[in-house]
Amino acid sequence: MSTPSGTGPAKIRLRHLQDAKERGRPFAMLTAYDQFSARVFEEAGIEVLLVGDSVGTTVLGHESTTATTHQDMLTFTGAVARSVSRPLIVADLAFGSYQVSVEEAVRHGVDLIRAGAEMVKLEGGSAIAPQVRALVAAGIPVMGHLGFTPQSVNSLSGHRVQGRDTHAADRLAEEALALQEAGASAVVLELIPAHVAERITEVLHVPTIGIGAGPACDGQVLVWQDMAGLSGFHGRFVKTFADLRSDLRRAAEAYRGEVETRAYPTAEHSFE
Template identity: 50%
Template sequence: MTIPEFKRRKREGKKLIVVTAYDALFARIVEQAGIDVLLVGDSLGVVVQGNKNTLSVTMEDMLYHTKLVAGATQQALVIGDMPFLSYQVSVEEAVRNAGRFLQAGAAAVKLEGGAPVVDRVAALTKFGIPVMGHLGMTPQSVHQYGGYKVQGKDRHGADALLEDAKALEAAGAFAVVLEAVPADLARRVTETLTIPTIGIGAGPYCDGQVLVLYDLLGLFDEFTPKFVKPYAHLKVDALQALRRYKEEVEQGKFPSDSESYH
């Protein structure tokens, strides 16, 4: 998967499938499943590090996990999520930090916001760094929103989001994530843009979908947004396996003769 191929999928009417990944093992599994776009999301702050939000994730955290994922993939497009304060301070800092993602093995970066980051998007693309935008419920602005809330529900909010999406495309973004927005608004944005839209809680009309891997596999259940559909329940399986292991060790059943060297 390349950036030109990614964009071509929209023109061909083929859905784009994106899944987050944070380490080499899961990156290989996701790629073997035929998923050809891996997002190293700053969501790792919540699902891997156990924090309440993504704001404490650092560039060092993101570069470390990006190296793990990129090093394990063969064909997938790897996108690195730019963490809080890695691009907001200045255009120069945004270029420098985005370049570090490419040095770590990513093929593109993702950043949140509309009009305030358009100059960052333009500068990055000018220097050959592909950028994916992110509009709607942007997790790095969680305190401004007063929590994780649906965005663009009124006419003013919807119109502003559409204008931001058009501005990101004009600045050179190759795609835009739409998170937690009404399905009809996502459809309007998707039909307006010539670049792909990737939905997460944005209904079925986007050009593709993204889910957090741990949500998809049923591993993370601290809270479950409406838009999450678990396709497995691996936490339940893991608990059962660990309890059996504990029981067999306590009862002297493990290790048995077949697990012992002679």
């Protein structure tokens, strides 16, 4: 994924993810919703940034991603897209923006591309294959999403692992193949047994990206606030690589303390 010396790192494209799968080289994806996190992740070499509808729960304070609107997605996608140049930018189609009709899916997909996304993600299998086909026909790359699908949290009776029994596992594999046949260029697999994700990864020729789906997927994704220890969420599938929540609290406490004791600001921070 490099370019000739002096030209800088290559822009990440879909072909790079496909090449990574074929070479057996795992790649990393993180959510991003603002310029600061996006730029840091670009500097860290994260190859794919997902502007997820999880922004509703991680930033906007909603209890479910179903509350995230299409306008929310446009706002945060634009913020990320304007801030970075190298990572591939994927944006979620919000709940209700693609289920009603193929035309609605394409219209909202076009909006996200105009906002700066380079690929859109939507949840579901064969039921949304017509939407996938229409988006791809319109020149919009698509990432699928199977297993636990957060927009369907109510019908799935909460955050539960999917595909545990043989029939359910077979169904997931069939749905993944249906997405691929419809033109999806990658598929997220969320909260499914590791052996099921490995099986799906082996049968698909497009990359799989796991979240709570074991180590065999071609790539991995986490919500960045979980990964960095800011959200306080410690699900089994999450590894926290920092403790930003504690660091930020200590910084805020130190700031408050210095303000209260007039230790800050000093002459150093003042103007004549």
